[in-house]
Amino acid sequence: MRERLNEDAGAAALPPAGEEWLAWLATQRRAAPLTLQAYRKDLAALQRLADGRDVAVLTAHDIRRFIGRLHAGGLSGRSIARCLSAWRGLYRWLIRxxxxxxxxxxxxxxxxxxxxxxxxLSPDQAQALLDPAPDSVLEVRDLAMFELFYSSGLRLAELAALDVGKGLDAAEGMVTVTGKRGRSRSVPVGEKAWAALRAWSAARAQLPCAAEPALFVTRSGRRMSASAIRSRLALRASSLGLGVHVHPHMLRHSFASHLLQSSGDLRAVQELLGHASIRSTQVYTHLDFQHLAKVYDAAHPRAKKSGPAS
Known part of the structure; x- marks a missing residue:
């Protein structure tokens, strides 16, 4: 049977002290809920691979064998690296x-x-996604969310956590959000996003959400969940015939890539994205190079290879 991570992370058994370590991460390290959810799944995988043995007695040889099983089962190197990060963190906590x-x-x-x-997305695809005018209250809300994603490069959790009257500063033209590890950052908001947010502010009053602090709410007046936001974005892209599956992080990637193409300022993009390390931002230099290479191939008179001389 192919090895894979346990999909039912909430019900899976964890190693002894696993719950305590996750609680420590949440309170002492202020780990994000999605990070804790991923680590819970990784700890459940370790418990399953240990096959009843106490993880405290496992050796490096055992862990190497687990890595081999996960890799042979089709798990990517990135996913295995995340598992090792979670396992390493648990063991460090156990040592301490x-x-x-x-x-x-x-x-x-x-x-x-x-x-x-x-x-x-290409700039044309982003324009095709955001330009059509909304014709319902929910579409007004959706456009405001997606304009803000693309305008300011927010993470999904950051956008979903926004409350009315908090974070958005129209006078300064900025939005302040709390990202990973509780780090706050302020990011500019473009005029089209502000226009969409003003329209949503007026439309939001039509929904039964007087007691709900969330900026973005459902038809019934409750805070939009991350999965609901993903679904609405995918639905809009599909209905407009974009031909690609669009998810919130793609808008964040597009924000970073298009900004880097225009400015060339990698440090500024790092700050706007809230990356702790410049290495996380450097991936966009590769995207930028691909863009430049395509422009060169399409436009330079000597770029296209000619056939053999006769």
């Missing part, structure tokens, strides 16, 4: 708080996977 002597994950690496560049 439970007196464990050694970390069997230290020094181990995941198999390398081919580098995958993030998919982005």
């Amino acid at each position: 708080h439970r007196g464990l002597r050694a970390n069997p994950v230290d020094g181990l690496r995941a198999p390398k996977s081919p580098a995958r560049l993030p998919r982005v």
